[in-house]
Amino acid sequence: MLVFFFILSDYYFNPGTKIISLLPGFYRVECWGAQGGTSYNSGDLRAPGGLGAYASGNMKVTGGPTLFYANIGGMGHSRRGGEAAGGFNGGGKAGDDKPLFGDGNEGPGGGGGATDLRIYGTNIRNRI
Numbered sequence: 001m002l003v004f005f006f007i008l009s010d011y012y013f014n015p016g017t018k019i020i021s022l023l024p025g026f027y028r029v030e031c032w033g034a035q036g037g038t039s040y041n042s043g044d045l046r047a048p049g050g051l052g053a054y055a056s057g058n059m060k061v062t063g064g065p066t067l068f069y070a071n072i073g074g075m076g077h078s079r080r081g082g083e084a085a086g087g088f089n090g091g092g093k094a095g096d097d098k099p100l101f102g103d104g105n106e107g108p109g110g111g112g113g114a115t116d117l118r119i120y121g122t123n124i125r126n127r128i
Helices: none
Strands: 016-022 025-032 054-061 066-072 116-119
Touching (some): 025 116
Antiparallel strands (some): 016 066, 025 054, 066 116
16 A cells, blocks of 8 residues: 555645556555644734644555546635635635724634545546
8 A cells, every 4th residue: 555645745835736647556545634824913923723634545546547636735824914815725714803902913814725636637526
């Protein structure tokens, strides 16, 4: 068995889509979602975002070499005042800080993006 983490270790901190060709055989797949962005409180970075989810499974590749598309999730962004962007591959945008009682320098971090594996193309319907 081969763990995809080792194949993708060069991409661990580089979100985006990576194309991998796998020969027939058995593989163990492990995916970690990206961490959320750090929050702000009174204009200072405070609490780190939550860690991404983990999922694993085994798969069998048959036939000839097969192309897979690994989408490596990106960490959520941080921004004073909120509205921080989410990370690559579906991370949610953070809410806005409305300065009703404060200085408007608070804000949650954006959500971390998903890490997933797709076959036959990059369309979301091709997730496995």
